Amino acid sequence: MNIAPSIRPFGKHGILISFPPEISQEVHREVLAWRDAVLHSFSEKIVDVVPAYHSLAVFVNDHVNVETFIALLKDLSVSETESAITNYCITIPVCYDETFGLDLKELSEAKKMTMEQIIQKHTAPTYQVYFLGFLPGFPYLGGLDPQLFHPRKPTARSQIDQGAVAIGGGQTGIYPMACPGGWNILGKTPLVMFDPKKAIPSLVTPGDYIKFRSISLKEFETIAAKVAKRSYNIEKEVYRD
Amino acid sequence: MIEVLSGGMYTNIQDMGRFGYRSQGVPVSGAMDQFSAGLSNRLLGNAEGDAVLEITHIGPVLRFTQSTVIAITGAGFSPTYNDVEIPLNTRVHVRPGGVLKFGLPGYGIRAYLAVLGGFQSDYIMGSYSFYEGVTPKASLSSGDVLRISEITSAKEKTTASVKIDRTVFERRYLEVLKGPEFDQLSTSFQEALVTTFATVSSKSNRMAYLLEGFHGLTATEIITAPVQPGTVQLMPSGHCAVLMRDAQTTGGYARVLQLTESAINTLAQKRAGDEVCFKLK
Structure with a gap:
């Protein structure tokens, strides 16, 4: 499965990445795939990545422009299979x-x-x-x-x-x-x-x-x-x- | 060192926050009014991230066991040093045995005390900020002893003070951006949310400020999702919870608005009974 999430600003230094609002392993796998991809690609820009059931918040450093960063996120290729994090x-x-x-x-x-x-x-x-x-x-x-x-x-x-x-x-x-x-x-x-x-x-x-x-x-x-x-x-x- | 003779109402050590642990459910914390906290450090030439003392409603009584320079900013307390009134927003030299008291605030509720070089409390998970379950204590009590930096003579000689525009403490409008669930509200609810003067409840603290008086407004709960300081949650009860520095990292209420940093600082100085109104940026 690969759902295109909505990606919007969330406060001055935050971005909210949201999938359809449901509690399921399928949607949550997407959330974690995005967490892994964001951490892997932009670690130097990131302060915190907070996953939840169907969404994750990405908080960036003070000097990162949120609108510019959203454009980068929209071009990010996210694959579920490449998780570098061992569970x-x-x-x-x-x-x-x-x-x-x-x-x-x-x-x-x-x-x-x-x-x-x-x-x-x-x-x-x-x-x-x-x-x-x-x-x-x-x-x-x-x-x-x-x-x-x-x-x-x-x-x-x-x-x-x-x-x-x-x-x-x-x-x-x-x-x-x-x-x-x-x-x-x-x-x-x-x-x-x-x-x-x-x-x-x-x-x-x-x-x-x-x-x-x-x-x-x-x-x-x-x-x-x-x-x-x-x-x-x-x-x-x-x-x- | 500084000896705590009386802890005051809720005196605690804060810096600009604990970052990098929100995915583990750890709040950011940090000074409630970061403008005032930052100013106290700047007056002394401290680093931005140096730890300061956050004083709430009723100040502590402190005795210095070493010489240093202090600066008090934020709420309009009437501090005294050895029973002589000292000015706010000004560098003040203190000596061993000197006793600092705060009195009560005429405006605002939170003051910040900076010392030269910052408070040297336990640095845990990248921050000095007190938070229950992370640091050994959540607030100070009598008998506590606070470590501070040794004074260097070069820095000791300068004096400085700043004039503060007191009207910032009387601001009633809180600048906000739309939150993730704002568009799910009806137009009339959206309108009411940003035109109503709401009252600060006494159930307000470092975690959240509860605002009452949004008559008839309500929102359904959401699937638990990320929140942050400044997030305004509209609850089924019709009250708004404005999340503050010690906010949980996730929440299940509709996130209708998001305060700007400056609005968080403004709200942090409000007391029960004060009226505020959200204003879309």
């Missing part, structure tokens, strides 16, 4: 014990499923990381089983723990840091999703995939201790379609 599948260990899975019981009652069934359905898919937003390192994931879709809680909690794994509507995500929120909490990962001291602070990047793996409370403690000592080896492998 990984990263396994995220999650403890679904009720100690952390504060809403698991409520969800199991609402869905008329056992807690084990919910955990099974949550750990089965390979989720695609569409993009990061909302909080530093917060992944917007595609691939949640529609049987697990569940509305946000009527009243948001004043604090959701760092590492909480939750469902909000048709989405599932991992909280990289503590914050208020209304999503239904299923469990918690001992991994650090965002570490500002690392060269690449976010554990996952757009285009990566993740799998959740159910772990016991004891395993949670073991992994948390290794993470604290920076001796935990992240389970990740190169992702191939």
Whole structure:
């Protein structure tokens, strides 16, 4: 597929590249192909490239004229197959014990499923990381089983723990840091999703995939201790379609 | 060094922003009123990217443990040094043991304190700017100690001050460009959006300013897409959220307008109850 996107100015130093408004792997592949092509061809002009579901924003240096740059973008040849960025599948260990899975019981009652069934359905898919937003390192994931879709809680909690794994509507995500929120909490990962001291602070990047793996409370403690000592080896492998 | 005797309402360290990490969901941050922040550095001959102290509504109380030169710009606070009033927009020499207080602002809400050579706080991911989850602290509190550059005698001798046109703090019009979803609004909504005087809500902060009073205006949510400081989101509730320096990198509300840099600086000095009106450039 090759759709010609709309390319328009977005503020004084920004350009918005948009595809038809839909959430699909097909459209998102185009978004990432454009991200890769822009980064590859114009790295010296670029400050930030921010992908989302069906669009990406390109922010350029102060001295770059946006109108001139748009003309260059319209002549850019973008190929999906030439991605220079390696995508990984990263396994995220999650403890679904009720100690952390504060809403698991409520969800199991609402869905008329056992807690084990919910955990099974949550750990089965390979989720695609569409993009990061909302909080530093917060992944917007595609691939949640529609049987697990569940509305946000009527009243948001004043604090959701760092590492909480939750469902909000048709989405599932991992909280990289503590914050208020209304999503239904299923469990918690001992991994650090965002570490500002690392060269690449976010554990996952757009285009990566993740799998959740159910772990016991004891395993949670073991992994948390290794993470604290920076001796935990992240389970990740190169992702191939 | 500078000892923080009282933290004030929301005192934090900022530079011109943290770039290169927005694809990881990290806000740009940076001084809310970048014109005033830049001016404080220029008065001292500092570099544009040197870190300054952003002071909000209620200023901190600071004690210097070394000599340096300072400059305070932005909102109309009435700062005192050792209980003697000192001028804004002027280089002021300070000595060990000297205490700086700010009082309350007569106009504007954000002031900037620059010190010679800039504040030497943790430089994380290409910026000094405080942001929760990225830097150890989001704002200062009493007991904090701030590192600053050692003074060099050559620079210490000069004096400088600038006259500021105070009417910039009274500006009620915010210059805007059309946002990505502007054309999806009906003509009457477009018209109302850029002619209504809206009121700044008390729920305004470094992340967003909430504007109320767009009666009857509304827009449907969009598929989550990139946003930036200055993006005006029209929400189903009929309020407008003007995203500011600590804005999230993506959002799901209609992006109807985009403030110019100068309009962001103007809005950053507004307080709850102030009225503003968007004006298409």
